[in-house]
Amino acid sequence: MMEAVAAIPPFERFYEERRDEIFGYLARLLGRDAAEDAFQETFLRALRGYAKLEHGRHLRAWAFRIATNVAVDERRRSVPTEEPDEIPVTDERPAYAELEHLVGELPPTERAAVVLRYGYDLSYHDIGGALGSSAEAARAAASSGVRRLRRRHS
Amino acid sequence: MTGVPDELDRRFREAAASEGLLDVAYDIAESPIGPLLVAASDRGLCRISFDPEPEHELEALARAFGPRVLRSASPVDRARRELDEYFEGKRQDFDLAVDLTPLPDFQRRVLEELVRVPYGHIDTYGALAQRIGNPRAARAVGGALNRNPIPIVVPCHRIVGSTGSLVGYAGGLEIKRALLGLEGAILPG
Numbered sequence: 001m002m003e004a005v006a007a008i009p010p011f012e013r014f015y016e017e018r019r020d021e022i023f024g025y026l027a028r029l030l031g032r033d034a035a036e037d038a039f040q041e042t043f044l045r046a047l048r049g050y051a052k053l054e055h056g057r058h059l060r061a062w063a064f065r066i067a068t069n070v071a072v073d074e075r076r077r078s079v080p081t082e083e084p085d086e087i088p089v090t091d092e093r094p095a096y097a098e099l100e101h102l103v104g105e106l107p108p109t110e111r112a113a114v115v116l117r118y119g120y121d122l123s124y125h126d127i128g129g130a131l132g133s134s135a136e137a138a139r140a141a142a143s144s145g146v147r148r149l150r151r152r153h154s
Numbered sequence: 155m156t157g158v159p160d161e162l163d164r165r166f167r168e169a170a171a172s173e174g175l176l177d178v179a180y181d182i183a184e185s186p187i188g189p190l191l192v193a194a195s196d197r198g199l200c201r202i203s204f205d206p207e208p209e210h211e212l213e214a215l216a217r218a219f220g221p222r223v224l225r226s227a228s229p230v231d232r233a234r235r236e237l238d239e240y241f242e243g244k245r246q247d248f249d250l251a252v253d254l255t256p257l258p259d260f261q262r263r264v265l266e267e268l269v270r271v272p273y274g275h276i277d278t279y280g281a282l283a284q285r286i287g288n289p290r291a292a293r294a295v296g297g298a299l300n301r302n303p304i305p306i307v308v309p310c311h312r313i314v315g316s317t318g319s320l321v322g323y324a325g326g327l328e329i330k331r332a333l334l335g336l337e338g339a340i341l342p343g
Binding site: 008009010011012013015019020023036039040043044047048050051053 | 157158159162163165166169170173175176177208212213215216220221222223224225
């Protein structure tokens with residue numbers, strides 16, 4: 001049954017499981033309006049890559065990686081005209097929840113690292129995958145982002 | 155948690171189909187015999203299921219055609235329209251391409267022959283076996299029909315036992331009887 005665990009699910013199932021989370025992530029990074037375009041582009045890219053996947057492991061991190069790349073492209077393309085949405089965070093990290101409304105001010109890599117770590121609980125290994133960097137670099141980006149947030153907050 | 159707005163979800167599903175990125179698109183069509191799952195590959199209609207719960211079908215579709223299986227309405231619009239017309243008694247022949255490529259040779263030959271049995275007519279497993287040049291294969295023909303992936307359009311409901319008994323139907327004998335009744339087929343006995 002090991003094979004079944006790693007099997008690539010039908011895209012519909014992958015999409016249903018990931019779409020809300022990815023949309024929320026993109027809204028945090030880009031603001032809600034830009035997130036709508038980025039959302040479609042993210043899942044179209046996922047479809048283009050889907051047939052080439054060799055197994056179904058790490059699909060969540062894979063989806064975040066694509067979304068992060070799309071968000072980075074989007075920000076390069078456009079001058080930001082709006083502040084990212086303030087999305088209520090209902091996890092048990094009051095320190096981050098208090099700081100979240102400030103993440104829009106962080107540089108893109110730090111912003112993605114902080115949101116993925118504290119907003120979505122991804123491991124540094126997976127965040128590294130999403131950012132195209134090592135786990136160590138991802139950890140450094142997240143802690144640097146959090147330090148910057150705390151300085152701005154105080 | 156912010157959910158994806160319905161309109162955005164719909165736009166993505168449309169874009170995925172119009173950019174040709176899907177192995178299979180499917181949707182649920184309402185019908186007098188209950189909701190049907192209707193699926194199409196880029197070659198044509200590839201599945202009609204009486205089980206409207208997609209979960210049961212998605213894995214099988216992904217195995218047969220590829221993993222990019224997504225619910226998307228427009229690729230199956232035409233099939234849905236023709237099915238509506240059929241159930242309203244306004245259509246006798248389907249003008250739809252079908253995709254039988256993943257099926258074993260024997261089953262494909264049986265189903266291709268089956269499509270020639272006209273609306274409102276019935277035929278027997280034995281006669282169908284004869285027509286594919288394999289007169290002793292009536293039982294194997296029955297097996298091939300039982301696994302027909304595109305019932306209604308590939309009309310396995312028109313095949314009955316040599317005594318005229320309905321014998322069997324993947325969707326249940328009630329549905330077989332309803333389809334033959336709709337077509338005005340006269341059952342012996």
